[in-house]
Amino acid sequence: MAIVKTSNLVKKFGSFTALNGIDLEVQAGEVYGFIGPNGAGKTTTIRVLLGILRATSGQVEIFGKDAWKDAVEIHKRVAYVPGDINLWPNLTGGEVIDFFIRLRGGSGNRREEFIAKFDLDPTKKCRTYSKGNRQKVALVAAFASDADLYVLDEPTSGLDPLMYRVFQEHILQLKQEGKSVFLSSHVLSEVERLCDRISIIRQGEIIESGSLDQLRHLTGTQVEVETAQPMPALHSLAGVHDVRQRDGALVFLVDNEEIGNVLKYISGFDVKRLECAPLTLEDLFMRYYKGGAAGGGGA
Amino acid sequence: MLKGMFTGISKINAFTWRRERINVPVWILSLLSLTFFVALTFPHIYPAEQRQVLAETMKNPAITAMFGIGYGLDNYHYGAIMGHQMSLFTALGAAIMSILLVNRHTRGDEEEGRTEVVGSCPVGRLSGLGATLAVACAANILLALATGIGLYALGLEGIDLPGSLLYGALIGVTGIFFAASTALFAQITATPRGTLSFSFAYLGISYLLRAIGDVSSETLSMLSPLGWVLRSQVYVNNYWWPIFLTLGAAILVGALAFYLNSMRDMGAGFIHARRGRTHAPASLRSPLGLGLRLQRGVFIAWAIGMYVLGASYGSVLGDIDAFFTDNEMMLKMIPGGPAALSEQYIAMIMAALALMSTIPALFMILKIRDEEKKNRAEHLLVRAVPRPAIMLSFLGISVVTGFAVLMLGATGLWSAGLAVLDEPLAFGPIFSAVLAYYPAILGLIGLAAVLVGVAPKAASLIWYYLGYTFITAYFGNLLQLPEWMRKLTPFGFVPQVPVESMGPVAATGLTAVALGLMAIGVIEYSKRDMVN
Numbered sequence: 048m049a050i051v052k053t054s055n056l057v058k059k060f061g062s063f064t065a066l067n068g069i070d071l072e073v074q075a076g077e078v079y080g081f082i083g084p085n086g087a088g089k090t091t092t093i094r095v096l097l098g099i100l101r102a103t104s105g106q107v108e109i110f111g112k113d114a115w116k117d118a119v120e121i122h123k124r125v126a127y128v129p130g131d132i133n134l135w136p137n138l139t140g141g142e143v144i145d146f147f148i149r150l151r152g153g154s155g156n157r158r159e160e161f162i163a164k165f166d167l168d169p170t171k172k173c174r175t176y177s178k179g180n181r182q183k184v185a186l187v188a189a190f191a192s193d194a195d196l197y198v199l200d201e202p203t204s205g206l207d208p209l210m211y212r213v214f215q216e217h218i219l220q221l222k223q224e225g226k227s228v229f230l231s232s233h234v235l236s237e238v239e240r241l242c243d244r245i246s247i248i249r250q251g252e253i254i255e256s257g258s259l260d261q262l263r264h265l266t267g268t269q270v271e272v273e274t275a276q277p278m279p280a281l282h283s284l285a286g287v288h289d290v291r292q293r294d295g296a297l298v299f300l301v302d303n304e305e306i307g308n309v310l311k312y313i314s315g316f317d318v319k320r321l322e323c324a325p326l327t328l329e330d331l332f333m334r335y336y337k338g339g340a341a342g343g344g345g346a
Numbered sequence: 347m348l349k350g351m352f353t354g355i356s357k358i359n360a361f362t363w364r365r366e367r368i369n370v371p372v373w374i375l376s377l378l379s380l381t382f383f384v385a386l387t388f389p390h391i392y393p394a395e396q397r398q399v400l401a402e403t404m405k406n407p408a409i410t411a412m413f414g415i416g417y418g419l420d421n422y423h424y425g426a427i428m429g430h431q432m433s434l435f436t437a438l439g440a441a442i443m444s445i446l447l448v449n450r451h452t453r454g455d456e457e458e459g460r461t462e463v464v465g466s467c468p469v470g471r472l473s474g475l476g477a478t479l480a481v482a483c484a485a486n487i488l489l490a491l492a493t494g495i496g497l498y499a500l501g502l503e504g505i506d507l508p509g510s511l512l513y514g515a516l517i518g519v520t521g522i523f524f525a526a527s528t529a530l531f532a533q534i535t536a537t538p539r540g541t542l543s544f545s546f547a548y549l550g551i552s553y554l555l556r557a558i559g560d561v562s563s564e565t566l567s568m569l570s571p572l573g574w575v576l577r578s579q580v581y582v583n584n585y586w587w588p589i590f591l592t593l594g595a596a597i598l599v600g601a602l603a604f605y606l607n608s609m610r611d612m613g614a615g616f617i618h619a620r621r622g623r624t625h626a627p628a629s630l631r632s633p634l635g636l637g638l639r640l641q642r643g644v645f646i647a648w649a650i651g652m653y654v655l656g657a658s659y660g661s662v663l664g665d666i667d668a669f670f671t672d673n674e675m676m677l678k679m680i681p682g683g684p685a686a687l688s689e690q691y692i693a694m695i696m697a698a699l700a701l702m703s704t705i706p707a708l709f710m711i712l713k714i715r716d717e718e719k720k721n722r723a724e725h726l727l728v729r730a731v732p733r734p735a736i737m738l739s740f741l742g743i744s745v746v747t748g749f750a751v752l753m754l755g756a757t758g759l760w761s762a763g764l765a766v767l768d769e770p771l772a773f774g775p776i777f778s779a780v781l782a783y784y785p786a787i788l789g790l791i792g793l794a795a796v797l798v799g800v801a802p803k804a805a806s807l808i809w810y811y812l813g814y815t816f817i818t819a820y821f822g823n824l825l826q827l828p829e830w831m832r833k834l835t836p837f838g839f840v841p842q843v844p845v846e847s848m849g850p851v852a853a854t855g856l857t858a859v860a861l862g863l864m865a866i867g868v869i870e871y872s873k874r875d876m877v878n
């Protein structure tokens with residue numbers, strides 16, 4: 048069953064269309080990556096999912112219930128960590144964590160464990176916390192009690208590498224327990240490491256969805272090659288894109304189905320060095336965003 | 347020592363003006379319009395032949411407590427009336443403008459992290475505070491000059507040029523003094539809220555010291571900056587020394603603020619934050635629990651303040667009694683004798699207490715908007731909390747707060763009356779008199795709720811409406827405003843208890859409208875997007 052499902056979700060603020068027909072589906076036991084640059088609509092999408100904003104049109108369902116109308120019922124099983132978190136300056140971190148746990152109605156029996164893991168001082172007033180510490184408060188509250196869906200909006204932007212590892216381990220553990228995680232991020236290595244499936248959003252529209260492998264398959268392999276003789280016809284070979292010069296070598300993308308032909312062609316020019324690598328998410332990302340012109344798919 | 351401390355101040359100064367381009371002009375224009383409007387009504391409401399009768403009533407200690415000592419009552423021309431009835435309140439307006447302005451640009455900016463960004467640029471350590479105070483001073487000087495010249499230009503009898511300039515100066519210098527004192531409090535406390543609380547508490551204490559002092563003890567009045575400026579006896583004797591005294595004090599206070607600012611860390615105050623609890627108390631488990639926790643400091647401050655205000659009004663009841671009993675002419679003049687006038691004074695106090703009680707009640711309901719603006723409402727919304735529960739919690743706190751502080755004000759009045767009157771006031775009538783105002787308070791809360799629900803970005807407009815209500819309800823009689831202007835606010839429907847009696851129809855009608863407005867507020871809040 049789909050834990051989160053939106054179909055043709057549109058959100059307008061006045062005449063500005065923030066989300067233009069978003070289709071998403073997050074399955075049980077899956078870590079779902081939601082990536083896009085600032086202002087693409089990540090947080091707006093999350094706010095609609097959580098019933099903070101109301102969809103202008105389209106369907107938004109979580110656990111098969113309407114995200115707006117059944118918000119309270121849904122939220123009993125959802126844990127959320129906002130990216131830009133404001134807390135009450137005159138309450139302590141410990142108080143806020145307790146308060147959040149009680150509002151959800153959970154037991155919060157793992158509170159102490161996570162306070163220790165994240166190395167948080169719960170007796171300090173929120174006013175004195177740095178951004179990372181405020182995020183820890185939200186993370187402890189989210190992880191300390193049981194939920195079926197975790198919605199995390201750039202949850203690690205303020206964490207140091209040590210704390211980041213704690214976060215990552217717990218996400219993987221949640222996955223093993225069969226929980227669903229909706230993770231919005233622009234830290235691509237994080238998404239690459241944790242997520243089963245990914246959607247890329249740009250200007251309020253999903254421009255690509257699938258597993259990382261699928262996306263790579265769509266986009267191909269990156270080849271870096273240095274040859275003794277120039278390769279005049281490389282540009283015109285089928286399946287070759289984005290040919291660039293770098294330190295005397297050529298760097299380009301090859302569609303996976305064409306890679307055999309391309310290698311055959313290259314081998315005729317006295318190869319001195321050859322590197323093939325799957326596209327990193329960053330390459331993917333850059334391809335989709337460069338000039339805003341790239342369409343769907345890898346062609 | 348001061349080298350480089352003020353680098354870049356002119357740029358910050360210009361930027362501060364840019365940020366204040368709406369706020370300060372609105373304040374100045376409002377205060378100017380009020381001043382000119384009131385002055386222009388004088389010839390209509392106080393024809394020359396009635397002025398001496400008015401002067402006689404102005405010797406009433408209750409009036410003295412409220413407006414200050416009446417100077418020039420022997421020849422109560424428009425200048426003397428202006429100086430007596432308007433100068434203190436306009437000066438209070440300037441003080442409030444200055445407090446809000448200085449707090450916004452000192453602790454306010456610091457809390458929001460803006461000071462840090464500006465401070466990382468090549469600017470001096472004191473440039474921020476310096477620019478803020480420069481803007482505050484300039485705004486007050488502008489207000490002073492415009493008030494002075496404008497009043498003179500009206501060409502009313504007794505409103506001459508030297509007096510008008512002094513009148514403007516006393517208002518401006520009050521604003522400057524409270525700007526400086528706010529700058530000082532901004533160094534001592536570590537939060538904008540703390541700074542505001544200290545600054546307004548100081549303003550309130552200054553008012554009360556002067557009120558009690560003007561009736562009974564000159565020394566007490568001289569402890570209050572508001573007491574000083576009124577000693578200028580504007581339009582009557584035109585003394586300038588209080589202006590220079592206040593200005594000197596402002597410079598000293600300001601210098602101390604600069605000194606403390608130069609030696610403290612950013613974000614730190616001299617009153618340190620304590621370590622807090624590891625666990626939340628059992629009460630913190632719902633939006634209501636959160637609301638109570640967030641508002642309890644404000645509530646306690648207002649509870650004490652309202653009791654003290656009531657008690658201060660009550661403390662002059664004895665003087666009023668004595669005044670009327672001793673004053674043959676007044677006895678003849680007023681049908682119903684001293685008892686009636688004393689009742690009229692009480693009616694005026696009731697209106698004042700009710701208006702003041704509305705302020706914390708509105709704070710409580712507008713807090714929900716504050717939570718929304720700071721993205722904290724979403725912490726509740728994304729957990730298992732129904733939207734109506736959030737709105738109802740804050741509404742409930744607001745409704746109860748209005749009632750509680752109103753009753754505390756009445757209790758203060760009554761208990762002070764016990765001490766100073768031979769025949770103490772009965773609690774019952776006092777209680778029912780303030781209660782008559784409660785539906786009107788509910789009406790304003792209801793309006794605020796509708797704004798929060800329907801037009802969240804405009805919610806703070808309710809303060810302007812309260813300002814209008816204040817003018818019509820408090821000065822309505824004095825200015826003889828037309829009936830329809832008073833009826834534009836819920837307070838216009840409240841009879842002047844105990845002078846008039848409250849009809850059950852008006853009371854239930856007002857309450858019903860108020861509850862209806864609140865219901866609209868709750869429903870609309872539950873249906874709309876959160877906006878920050």
